[in-house]
Amino acid sequence: MTAETALSLGPSPARRDALARRIRLLVAATLTYNVIEAAVALTAGTLASSTALIGFGLDSVIEVSSAAAVAWQFSAREHAVREARERATLRIIAFSFFALAAYVTVDAVRALTGTAEADRSVLGIVIAALSLAVMPFLSAAQRRAGRELGSASAVADSRQTLLCTYLSAVLLIGLVLNATLGWSWADPIAALVIAAVAVKEGRDAWRGKGCCAAPVASASSGRAGTDACGCSPGCEGRD
Secondary structure (H helix, E strand, C coil): CCHHHHHHHCHHHHHHHHHHHHHHHHHHHHHHHHHHHHHHHHHHHHHCHHHHHHHHHHHHHHHHHHHHHHHHHHHHCCHHHHHHHHHHHHHHHHHHHHHHHHHHHHHHHHHHHHCCCCCHHHHHHCCCCCCHHHHHHHHHHHHHHHHCCCCCCHHHHHHHHHHHHHHHHHHHHHHHHHHHHCCCCCHHHHHHHHHHHHHHHHHHHHHHCCCCCCCCCCCCCCCECCCCCCCCCCCCCCC
């Protein structure tokens, strides 16, 4: 394989435009859902005095900022402009992850020390279950498009959406156990694990890791090397 052949393995301009349109639609869907999710979770959390639900609602607000940053990046029609905005978008996403991790940690510690006890919330259980069903599909679709396009920011945002899935599962388990068995400690313990994951994802976003585009050949050797975001070939199946 020649260097010229390997360098042409990336998506064509028409394919890049199609992928960019797909990402814009997925980001719009994520934004819309997260706005609704935030409103419902914050309302339910306030009514039930649930710090977990309020934290989940604030997580949705953070996700809106992340999705909005990606929407800003992909609002540019020219591929060169989108690439120029990539670094700023990744910084915004990374800070969003770090802010989420900080809040979840503080919230979990408060819950473990017994400073807040939540009432049962049927509305909270419903929104957590719905998010658990919706978010994996949005995340997977955006991750595939972002990897094919070679956009680390789109993949980083998809990981934030996936993190919302984990938080939804944690919240759902905590709300159900609190409502049925009164086990108030289950949610904060799992939330601390989620906070650790958020820190890792924030570091990866800061470093521009996470996307897998077509491998780019070395001009000197003609062999396939890393992709546009520094991934080795064969990483397409990784999360």
